[in-house]
Amino acid sequence: MADRPSVLFVCVHNAGRSQMAAAWLTRLSGGAVEVRSAGSAPGEAVNPVAVEAMREVGVDIAAERPKLLTPDAVQTSDVVVTMGCGDACPFFPGVRYEDWVLDDPAGQGIEVVRPIRDEIRRRVLGLLDELGVEPVDA
Template identity: 75%
Template sequence: MPESRPSVLFVCVHNAGRSQMAAGFVRALSGGAVEVRSAGSMPAEQINPAAVEAMAEVGVDLRGQQPKVLTEDAVHASDVVITMGCGDACPYYPGKRYEDWQLDDPAGQGVEAVRPIRDEIRRRVEELLTSLDVTPATTPAP
């Protein structure tokens, strides 16, 4: 494994759905080759239960994760910052790679509505890993 792993930060408002699912997919599909963080500009009390259930269906366990507040340190320490609907609340640093993923918000949705969001996040995470020269696993690591 290289000494310096690429680092990705996923940011959404509550850090309870989209950013947690994306971080879970990076952990599961990168085999540890990518350092991953997630945070929110206004973190929720807990992760969206429908997001936890939808991810469990594909073998990714989010039960131990907690929403975290976005810090400038987290942005500064990351090579790639991916925002998901937090707009101007996300700090900007020159020289960082930024992407804004337009995704439906799973807040208040049932698992049926979260599944297509989960599947789109997985597709984008696989593209992201490929762009970082990391071959995504075909199935999540146990």
């Protein structure tokens, strides 16, 4: 792993879970981790309820846009965290993979998305610990 580890978050539409995870890791790592997110079938826009849920905790993801997952993004990452992308995620030797089983916020109200947001934050803090990166805004 490089001095500055690289983490890629992947879900199908790159509109909810992976966007929230990328935003949490960006915030909590203070730039100590290279953070990316992508989707195997990117949506048109980030889920507005995910945007609202993150805004509630002071994290703005309104300007983010879903991005297409590429083999290069996977191959150049130290850690790839999948969230329900199934077989669409390419596999490369030497890359660490984790699968986070999380409810999909698509079509859900804010009351359902808040616990997903909070669980993602908890897992991101655990990932930072595993990477040996001290959180800056825990």
